[in-house]
Amino acid sequence: MKVELQNITKSFDKKTNTIDNMNLTIEDGEFVALLGPSGCGKTTTMLMIAGIYKPNEGAIYFDGEKVNDLEPKDREIGMVFQSYALYPHMTVLNNIAFPLKQQKVPKKERLERAKEAAEMVQLGHLLNRKPSELSGGQQQRVALARAIVKRPKLLLLDEPMSNLDASLRIEMRAEISRLQKKLGITTILITHDQEEAMTLADRIALMKDGRIVQFDTPMNLYNEPDNVYVAKFIGTPPMNLVEGKIMYNKLQIDKQTYPMDKSRFHLEHGKEVILGMRPYDIQLGWTEEIRFLGKIELLESIGHSKIIHANVFGKRLQLFAKQDFQAEIGAEVRFSVQPAAIHLFDKKTGKSLRKAAPYGDEMFVKDAALQ
Amino acid sequence: MKTVINKWKLPAVMLGPFLILIFLFFFVPVILTGILAFTNMDSAMNWEFNRLLNFEKLFSDPDISLILRNTLLYVLFTLCINVFFGLTLALLTTYFMKKEQFSLLFRTIWMLPRMTPPVIYALLWIWFFDPSEYGLLNGIRSLFGLPPVNIIGTEPMLIIILANGVIGASFGMIIFSSAIKSIPEDLFYAANIDGAPHWSIIKDIIMPAIRWPFMFVTLWQLLSLLTSYEYILLITNGGPLNESEVLALYSYHKAFQSFEFGYGAAISLVLVVIALVCTLILWKLFKVKDMIGPSRID
Numbered sequence A: 001m002k003v004e005l006q007n008i009t010k011s012f013d014k015k016t017n018t019i020d021n022m023n024l025t026i027e028d029g030e031f032v033a034l035l036g037p038s039g040c041g042k043t044t045t046m047l048m049i050a051g052i053y054k055p056n057e058g059a060i061y062f063d064g065e066k067v068n069d070l071e072p073k074d075r076e077i078g079m080v081f082q083s084y085a086l087y088p089h090m091t092v093l094n095n096i097a098f099p100l101k102q103q104k105v106p107k108k109e110r111l112e113r114a115k116e117a118a119e120m121v122q123l124g125h126l127l128n129r130k131p132s133e134l135s136g137g138q139q140q141r142v143a144l145a146r147a148i149v150k151r152p153k154l155l156l157l158d159e160p161m162s163n164l165d166a167s168l169r170i171e172m173r174a175e176i177s178r179l180q181k182k183l184g185i186t187t188i189l190i191t192h193d194q195e196e197a198m199t200l201a202d203r204i205a206l207m208k209d210g211r212i213v214q215f216d217t218p219m220n221l222y223n224e225p226d227n228v229y230v231a232k233f234i235g236t237p238p239m240n241l242v243e244g245k246i247m248y249n250k251l252q253i254d255k256q257t258y259p260m261d262k263s264r265f266h267l268e269h270g271k272e273v274i275l276g277m278r279p280y281d282i283q284l285g286w287t288e289e290i291r292f293l294g295k296i297e298l299l300e301s302i303g304h305s306k307i308i309h310a311n312v313f314g315k316r317l318q319l320f321a322k323q324d325f326q327a328e329i330g331a332e333v334r335f336s337v338q339p340a341a342i343h344l345f346d347k348k349t350g351k352s353l354r355k356a357a358p359y360g361d362e363m364f365v366k367d368a369a370l371q
Numbered sequence B: 001m002k003t004v005i006n007k008w009k010l011p012a013v014m015l016g017p018f019l020i021l022i023f024l025f026f027f028v029p030v031i032l033t034g035i036l037a038f039t040n041m042d043s044a045m046n047w048e049f050n051r052l053l054n055f056e057k058l059f060s061d062p063d064i065s066l067i068l069r070n071t072l073l074y075v076l077f078t079l080c081i082n083v084f085f086g087l088t089l090a091l092l093t094t095y096f097m098k099k100e101q102f103s104l105l106f107r108t109i110w111m112l113p114r115m116t117p118p119v120i121y122a123l124l125w126i127w128f129f130d131p132s133e134y135g136l137l138n139g140i141r142s143l144f145g146l147p148p149v150n151i152i153g154t155e156p157m158l159i160i161i162l163a164n165g166v167i168g169a170s171f172g173m174i175i176f177s178s179a180i181k182s183i184p185e186d187l188f189y190a191a192n193i194d195g196a197p198h199w200s201i202i203k204d205i206i207m208p209a210i211r212w213p214f215m216f217v218t219l220w221q222l223l224s225l226l227t228s229y230e231y232i233l234l235i236t237n238g239g240p241l242n243e244s245e246v247l248a249l250y251s252y253h254k255a256f257q258s259f260e261f262g263y264g265a266a267i268s269l270v271l272v273v274i275a276l277v278c279t280l281i282l283w284k285l286f287k288v289k290d291m292i293g294p295s296r297i298d
């Protein structure tokens, strides 16, 4: 089912907009992640799509049909809540069968389908337990089974893996991905875990303060962030950001100048900019064109490699080194980066200066990333 | 041995006074009632044990079957009104009416009779149903050219059940409201998405969640209805001709109007036994329910 949000605004207190003029189009069968920090309005957005909250302004379309006034039960959706919201006094089987019971599915078929859904999430052996007798992961799987049992056209998942430990989370992730592919249901997943969003979603809508900052494929978010907020949010460790100024096609940072690729960026003489470099793109040694000399402040071992925290121009940058890299704290370190691997942002608006980037409309991100 | 004493010293000192108070005010009256019930104490205050004479008198009392019937009707119907009306009010103010200001106002209004002195509340009912044309109901009826009626005279049981039912509902309402409000909102959302209509939400989500408060309110109201009679005393005084007399009120009448203290105590003792049996029955019901399935919100 194709889902469209047009100019959606939602306010709880009539003073501030929790969701501010949001536009979002999700194609049929697509898996979309809503990603953003806590309190940015992800759950609110989802509850509006579910029909629990009514938007103050704007319209929601399912397959081109306006559904603003459609009751939740008539929207053909399944939802997993942040809190699971299992019915506490019903057994697992009855929980899963509950939506079918409401649809007046005959008892025999109802129980068969509920069992089938339970098998799908590997819960077949726990059918007669109460939710309070299940682990967090099992409860989440019950919630998932309950959401898919009525074969919804839209699956809404509100942080379905937030309370799982790391290994169970990876297991559940695979399970959700497999189910979504198998059933082909249009799915919206809320998460504040970027790794989860990157691995599962076809496209990610990155949110901030009730707005969508960028809606794109995981790779594009990573490789071509539209603004400095996205650049900072996506990728661990986060992108290194350094302030500088454009001087005749070149970037000046602290009296050093660096050549910039004019074919990639809008370079306006005198403009204050932010240079972005992903830690993975930085090479040790002066092998590439854009070269830095820094002092090692900290050396972290993360198993397969090491992270060097180097001080350059009074800023701390991060880069990777081999596992066996050895150096004294305070020692000098040379590193460099390809011109093709850097990002440039307008310091005032936060917008990417990339030529292909959507340009023009007022951005609100500002120097949010530079505190 | 010494450590045991030390361990109990502080609790004993702290709890001692309360235990004495509990003994004085809770147990002594029960024991006294028990003793008095087997005496012929009267207004002269001299007494002798008369074995089971009081009970023989009670069971051969010509009014006793009417009084027992009244008690049963009164307790049963008032209890139903108390509990189900209280539940309805709680559902109205928490589930159907989501605006907190409105529901608070609404609940406060229902609490008002509880805050007014019983005499005033009873007076209102008497005034409303007064048989003369100055009664509110008859005043309204005369506007439509209808003759005055004496409902307190003809349907005394109805009036005392209504009066007690309405005032007692606020207790259940408050307890049920807070229990309903403690149900996580997400459960209602989930039920909405699953397509559950209102009655199913009430049956499948609200009722299981408030089962314990429900049992508690039922038991509590049952016991207070068995033993309380102040509104009946004030509105009908058991009349006309014992038609709205209940056991608790009868005990009062015998003790403080006929000054047959011994007989009154015997009636009270029967009441205590009835209350105990009812409690035990309900208690058994609770336990059975408990085994069928624990209700938990988590």
Ligand SMILES: Nc1ncnc2c1ncn2[C@@H]1O[C@H](COP(=O)(O)OP(=O)(O)OP(=O)(O)O)[C@@H](O)[C@H]1O
Residues within 6 Å of the ligand: A012, A018, A036, A037, A038, A039, A040, A041, A042, A043, A044, A045, A082, A192
């Ligand atoms: N029912 C409500 N009434 C009033 N304010 C609300 C309500 N629901 C959400 N809000 C507010 O709206 C904002 C967004 O909330 P929302 O639950 O959508 O955040 P979220 O992105 O899901 O966060 P999280 O990751 O912590 O779940 C918050 O500031 C919250 O306080």
Ligand SMILES: [Mg+2]
Residues within 6 Å of the ligand: A042, A043, A044, A082, A158
């Ligand atoms: Mg949320």
